Amino acid sequence: MIKKVLSAALTLTLMFSTVSYAEKTTGAIISSEILQESIDKRLDIDNVMGNMSYFSEEIGERFAGSQKEKESAEYIYNYFEELGYEMELQEVPIVNKRGALNIVGDNEKNILAYRTLGTFGEEFLGGSLIDCKEGGKEEITDEISGNIAIIKRGENVVNAIKEAINKGATGIAVYNNVEGSFRISLGDYNCTVPVVLIPKADGEYLTQKINNSQEAIEASIGQYIYDKTWNVIATKKATEVENPEVLHVTAHYDSVAGSPGANDNASAAAMLMEFGRLFKDYETKADIKFVAFGAEEIGLKGSKYYVQNLTEEEKTKSIGNINMDMIGTNYEECTQLAIETVAGDTHKVTDSILNAGKKLGREHYFVSKYGGSDHVSFHNAGINEVTFIWVIPNTNDNGIEPWYHTYEDTMDKISPERLREMGELISTSIYDISEAQPKVEEEIQVSKVIGLKASEINTNSVKLTWKTPENTVGLTNYVIYKDGKAIAEVEETTFEVLDLRANTIYGLKVASKYSNGKISKPVSINIRTKK
Ligand code: BES
Ligand code: ZN
Numbered sequence: 069m070i071k072k073v074l075s076a077a078l079t080l081t082l083m084f085s086t087v088s089y090a091e092k093t094t095g096a097i098i099s100s101e102i103l104q105e106s107i108d109k110r111l112d113i114d115n116v117m118g119n120m121s122y123f124s125e126e127i128g129e130r131f132a133g134s135q136k137e138k139e140s141a142e143y144i145y146n147y148f149e150e151l152g153y154e155m156e157l158q159e160v161p162i163v164n165k166r167g168a169l170n171i172v173g174d175n176e177k178n179i180l181a182y183r184t185l186g187t188f189g190e191e192f193l194g195g196s197l198i199d200c201k202e203g204g205k206e207e208i209t210d211e212i213s214g215n216i217a218i219i220k221r222g223e224n225v226v227n228a229i230k231e232a233i234n235k236g237a238t239g240i241a242v243y244n245n246v247e248g249s250f251r252i253s254l255g256d257y258n259c260t261v262p263v264v265l266i267p268k269a270d271g272e273y274l275t276q277k278i279n280n281s282q283e284a285i286e287a288s289i290g291q292y293i294y295d296k297t298w299n300v301i302a303t304k305k306a307t308e309v310e311n312p313e314v315l316h317v318t319a320h321y322d323s324v325a326g327s328p329g330a331n332d333n334a335s336a337a338a339m340l341m342e343f344g345r346l347f348k349d350y351e352t353k354a355d356i357k358f359v360a361f362g363a364e365e366i367g368l369k370g371s372k373y374y375v376q377n378l379t380e381e382e383k384t385k386s387i388g389n390i391n392m393d394m395i396g397t398n399y400e401e402c403t404q405l406a407i408e409t410v411a412g413d414t415h416k417v418t419d420s421i422l423n424a425g426k427k428l429g430r431e432h433y434f435v436s437k438y439g440g441s442d443h444v445s446f447h448n449a450g451i452n453e454v455t456f457i458w459v460i461p462n463t464n465d466n467g468i469e470p471w472y473h474t475y476e477d478t479m480d481k482i483s484p485e486r487l488r489e490m491g492e493l494i495s496t497s498i499y500d501i502s503e504a505q506p507k508v509e510e511e512i513q514v515s516k517v518i519g520l521k522a523s524e525i526n527t528n529s530v531k532l533t534w535k536t537p538e539n540t541v542g543l544t545n546y547v548i549y550k551d552g553k554a555i556a557e558v559e560e561t562t563f564e565v566l567d568l569r570a571n572t573i574y575g576l577k578v579a580s581k582y583s584n585g586k587i588s589k590p591v592s593i594n595i596r597t598k599k
Contacts, residue, residue, distance in 0.1 A: 107499050110346055111491045113484045116338045119147075120396070121479050123321065123334035131325040132363035133164040133294025140321050140337075141298040144360045147341050148302035151348045153358070158299040160373040162363050166325060167264035167291045169216070169241045171197075175277060175285055179241075181264035182249035182326045184291055185229075188262050192290035195238040199278045203228020212237045216289050218274055221245045225252060233261055239289030240264070243271020248474050249326040262289045267326075297322070297362030299370045302344055304358070306502075307351040314355040314382065315501055316389040316451075317343060317494075318371065318442055320364030324473045331469070331477050333364070336392035336456075339491055346495055352502035354387060361442050364393075371442035375449045387501060388417035388452035391443040395456055395490045398483035399469035402458040405433065405490060406466065409454050410447035412437025417452045417501065424496035433493075438466055456494065458486055512542035512582045517561075520578055520591045527570040527598045533562045534578050534591070542583040549577040549590060557581065571599045 123130065123140055130137040141157065149155050167184030170192065171177040195215035201207045202222035213236035219228050221244050229252070232240050239262040244250050247268060254263075278285055300321075306312035319336030323329025337360055344358050361370030378386070407421055414422075418435045425433040435454075443453035460467030471477050498504070515537040524531040537543065548556040548563050551574060556563060565576060574597070577590035 107346065107492075107495050111488065111495055112342060112345070113488050113491070115345065116335075116342045116396075116487055116491065117479075117482070117484060119338035119341050120330060120334040120482065123337060124323075124328040124330035124477075124479055128328050129326060130321065130323045130329060131164070131166065131294075132297050132322050132366045132369065133162055134166075137297060137322050137362055141300050141360065141362060144300045144321060144337065144341060148300070148344050148358065151302075151344055153302035153304060153344065153348070156301040156303075158301055158374065158377070160297045160299060160362060160370050162295060162297050162366065162369045164294040164297075164363065164366050165291045166294065167262055168192075168289070169239075169264055169266060169270075170288045171274070172286045172288065177270075179264075179266050179270045180325065181241075181266055181291075182244075183251060183265045185252065185254055185263040185265075186259040186261055188260060188290070190290070190293070192288040193238045193262070194286065194288045196284035197241075197274060197278055197287050199275045200228065200232065203231065208232050208235060210235060214238055216241065216287050218243065218271060218278070220271060220275075221250060221252075226254060229254065229259075229263055230257060233259065237261060241266050241271070241274075241289065243274075244268040248476065262291065264289060297370055299362060299374050300360040301374075302358040304347060304352060304356040306353055306355050309353050311385070312353065312355050313385050313387045314357060315387045315498065316357045316359060316446065317498060318359045318361060318389060319392045320361040320370065320442055322362050322365050322370075323477075324365045326475055327473055327477050328475065329477055330479050330482055331397045332394045332472060333392075335394060335396035335482065335487065339392055339395060339487065339494075342491065343495060343498065347498065347502075347504065349507055350499070350502075350504040351507050352504045354502040356498065356502055364442055368442055368445050371445035375445045375451070378449070383449060383451060386446075386451045388415070388454070389443055389446035390417060390421075390494060390498065391441055391446075391453065391455040392490070392494070393441040393455055393457055394468065394472075395458065396482045396484075396487045397458050397469045398481050398486065399458075401460040401467070402469060402486075404459050404461040405486075405493070406438065406457050406459045407433055407435050407454060408438035408443075408457065409435060409452075410437070410439050410444055415452040417497075418454050420497045420501050421454060421493065424493055424500060427496060428492055430493070440466070456490055458490075512584050512586065513539040514582055514586045514588045515539040515580065516588045517546065517578050517580055517591050520593050522576070522593050522595045524564075525595055525598060528568045529564060529566045530568065530574075530576070530595055530597065531562065531564045532576060532578060532593070535561060537580045537588065543580055544583050545581050547579045547581050547587060547590075549575075549579070551575055568597050570597050572597050 167181035217232040321337035363369035443455040446453040579590040
């Protein structure tokens with residue numbers, strides 16, 4: 069058997085596209101500043117923008133538990149898997165209800181509600197659609213009993229809803245009078261039928277249909293219940309460390325219903341993926357878990373589940389959590405990169421972040437206090453946490469862009485420069501915390517076999533024996549040559565050369581062969597076969 073032991077002689081093979089290092093190490097270490105710089109330079113914001121636009125434009129709205137949320141999880145999973153990470157798709161139980169108005173028959177259409185009011189059962193209830201306009205006195209007639217009212221949002225909307233319910237409506241769809249989502253409050257009115265709030269365009273389409281058609285348009289109203297989401301967990305294992313610590317780098321990938329969620333939170337999900345791409349070329353002294361959470365928007369469900377499922381040992385080994393949420397807005401007023409912990413405290417992780425800032429020549433960062441994203445789940449488990457967001461300076465409670473959680477959270481409102489500032493800071497900190505080093509490739513030392521001997525010399529055969537070469541790292545087998553030609557490859561340190569002619573001189577050689585395909589200089593011996 070050939071022994072494979074680790075070579076002490078390692079040659080740094082740096083895999084950077086933008087910086088080339090001619091400098092070879094003879095025990096010397098490339099200065100950490102140069103490596104640091106390479107982290108920044110390798111950060112590819114086009115890749116981040118590309119994946120963001122995939123989430124927010126190709127996939128779109130990704131509300132908790134939806135098929136599109138699942139599709140996003142799979143996209144992230146495949147991305148990390150292709151990079152070679154150890155993967156887990158963690159299924160998380162949730163309850164997320166979403167009202168809907170389903171048009172049946174020829175006009176079949178499935179309209180998901182922005183919001184849903186009322187307490188009602190799980191069954192969808194049927195009826196004809198009745199256009200009640202803005203719900204004035206004459207517009208809500210007895211005809212509504214057992215049917216579904218469509219009401220245009222206006223000043224009278226709350227009374228109109230109550231009136232329709234009094235007159236026996238099965239359910240009510242209220243459509244917006246302007247773009248985007250909206251809220252309605254019924255106060256303490258005990259609403260027992262489904263009231264779904266739907267987009268302007270859908271309401272206009274339906275009322276036109278109702279008014280242009282001879283026959284009634286049939287529909288059903290109710291709510292879907294989505295019962296699971298997924299956390300995508302990509303693990304980078306520490307190199308040559310027993311019982312390593314673990315750093316959790318996280319971002320949620322779901323969006324609120326009705327929003328394409330470019331900044332909230334395709335921005336951070338895509339940055340997480342870029343970090344995955346960056347760090348695959350490094351060896352680290354800590355495990356890094358890159359985790360994309362589902363169902364943040366309905367109460368931090370993904371992260372809660374993830375943290376709850378860490379063992380006590382895993383919690384103890386946790387260095388901390390670096391979370392990102394809304395990291396790419398181009399809203400003019402959001403000029404401050406907020407670095408926030410739930411309690412406003414500082415610790416090892418925030419220290420590393422501020423220190424990374426200094427390395428990058430940015431002295432102005434400070435830590436402030438904020439909850440409201442997945443870092444809260446880590447905080448609640450006693451794990452150090454920090455989250456990042458662009459905010460309006462000097463605003464209490466995170467002043468942010470006005471299109472937050474609306475259909476206008478789109479790619480045209482994203483700043484590549486702000487993404488870069490954030491990405492550089494965090495990647496530098498991850499680099500420091502995990503004690504990253506560029507991956508090294510072993511240079512295989514090729515060496516000759518030792519002590520080649522011929523024995524049992526007969527008229528037509530001879531036995532060769534030798535000893536393993538000095539360096540056995542990467543050694544795979546030996547090549548045997550007769551009169552300059554390779555005649556065999558063997559793994560043992562012996563070979564019997566057959567089919568020789570009697571009384572003839574032969575030049576026999578043996579060389580070592582290595583896993584990189586290289587073959588050592590051969591060692592030769594001349595023999596004369598017997599008469
Ligand atoms: N990205 C937001 C958090 C956020 C909102 C940060 C506003 C800064 C300013 C996050 O996705 C979110 O909307 N969180 C919820 C809380 C959660 C527990 C449902 C929120 O803040 O309403
Ligand atoms: Zn968010």
